Amino acid sequence: MSDTARAELRQFIVGKFPQIELADDQDIFALGFVNSLFAMELVMFIEKTFSIRIPNDELKLDNFRSVDAMSELIARQSVTA
Amino acid sequence: MSLVGVVGAGVMGSGVAQTFAQAGHEIVLIDNDPEALAKAVNAIELNARMSRMMGGPAVDHEAVLARITTGTDLGLLAEAHIVIENVTENWEIKKAVWAELEATCKAETIFVANTSAIPITKLASLTKRPAQVAGVHFMNPVPMKPAAELIKGYHTTPETIETVRDLLTSAGKRGIDVNDASGFVSNRVLMLTVNEAAYLVYEGVASAETVDDVFRSCFGHPMGPLETADLIGVDTILYSVEVLHEHFADSKYRPCPLLKQMTDAGLHGRKSGKGFYTY
Numbered sequence: 486m487s488d489t490a491r492a493e494l495r496q497f498i499v500g501k502f503p504q505i506e507l508a509d510d511q512d513i514f515a516l517g518f519v520n521s522l523f524a525m526e527l528v529m530f531i532e533k534t535f536s537i538r539i540p541n542d543e544l545k546l547d548n549f550r551s552v553d554a555m556s557e558l559i560a561r562q563s564v565t566a
Numbered sequence: 567m568s569l570v571g572v573v574g575a576g577v578m579g580s581g582v583a584q585t586f587a588q589a590g591h592e593i594v595l596i597d598n599d600p601e602a603l604a605k606a607v608n609a610i611e612l613n614a615r616m617s618r619m620m621g622g623p624a625v626d627h628e629a630v631l632a633r634i635t636t637g638t639d640l641g642l643l644a645e646a647h648i649v650i651e652n653v654t655e656n657w658e659i660k661k662a663v664w665a666e667l668e669a670t671c672k673a674e675t676i677f678v679a680n681t682s683a684i685p686i687t688k689l690a691s692l693t694k695r696p697a698q699v700a701g702v703h704f705m706n707p708v709p710m711k712p713a714a715e716l717i718k719g720y721h722t723t724p725e726t727i728e729t730v731r732d733l734l735t736s737a738g739k740r741g742i743d744v745n746d747a748s749g750f751v752s753n754r755v756l757m758l759t760v761n762e763a764a765y766l767v768y769e770g771v772a773s774a775e776t777v778d779d780v781f782r783s784c785f786g787h788p789m790g791p792l793e794t795a796d797l798i799g800v801d802t803i804l805y806s807v808e809v810l811h812e813h814f815a816d817s818k819y820r821p822c823p824l825l826k827q828m829t830d831a832g833l834h835g836r837k838s839g840k841g842f843y844t845y
Contacts, residue, residue, distance in 0.1 A: 544615055
């Protein structure tokens with residue numbers, strides 16, 4: 486997982502929620518104001534930006550909780566692709 | 567399993583099509599705009615894939631899409647058992663669509679109006695089958711909501727209501743019986759709340775964020791009224807308030823000028839990328 490990809494994820498999240506200070510291991514859903522609709526936006530963003538198709542069984546909130554979790558998810562798809 | 571016609575491929579129509587396709591029914595989804603149909607199919611695929619993550623059941627999106635046929639010609643609905651109409655909340659548009667449905671569908675077809683404020687009895691008057699016309703006020707996002715208002719028009723028979731109830735039940739939804747009046751229960755209250763919330767922003771009493779913060783933090787609502795407006799569509803909210811205003815001829819339903827301006831400016835909420843919030 487490249488640092489550029491992590492940076493893109495961070496930029497997307499902070500772009501939507503400028504008030505947060507985001508650490509890569511931070512659970513964004515635990516912040517309270519991030520809802521499941523945002524999870525859907527994350528899926529769309531990741532699939533488009535990284536040109537991957539996330540399989541249905543990987544579509545679970547735990548894979549989108551943090552920049553770390555999303556990076557691992559993207560890395561898994563890149564390996565299997 | 568029934569052959570269900572769904573007219574209108576906007577946010578509600580695509581949600582309705584997805585819901586009944588997931589329940590195993592064959593769906594014919596009609597819209598006069600091919601682009602809207604393409605968008606609806608994409609949205610249905612995404613929503614079906616995301617179902618489990620959003621707290622719903624795991625859904626086989628390919629099976630769901632395989633049960634949905636799309637088209638621009640209402641003639642494809644000739645043999646439908648039930649047609650659910652979800653077109654724009656505008657009387658002239660609905661009138662034209664209902665006249666065509668009446669002319670197209672077989673005599674046994676039941677018509678269901680998915681309207682947020684137009685009385686079912688008034689829509690039924692456009693047909694020669696008012697006994698077979700009922701209203702269902704679905705809530706957005708349709709596949710995720712466990713219940714919907716089930717509305718009996720003046721002439722609607724109990725058999726029609728039970729057939730529609732069975733269809734809802736097949737998709738895991740409970741129909742809550744309500745008599746016919748503009749806005750039914752939900753929108754009589756909700757639309758006025760959203761309209762008044764828009765007035766607060768319009769008058770500078772509070773920002774959209776503040777209004778929603780009060781509802782979320784003080785009342786424990788999962789979403790504030792203006793986030794809800796963005797989800798439903800600011801234009802849809804305006805049309806609904808206008809319908810209430812027209813039907814009750816009561817100034818308490820006067821639409822907030824801010825809703826009109828936002829609608830004209832294309833700030834329709836989530837679906838257009840900007841409303842009270844930017845997406």
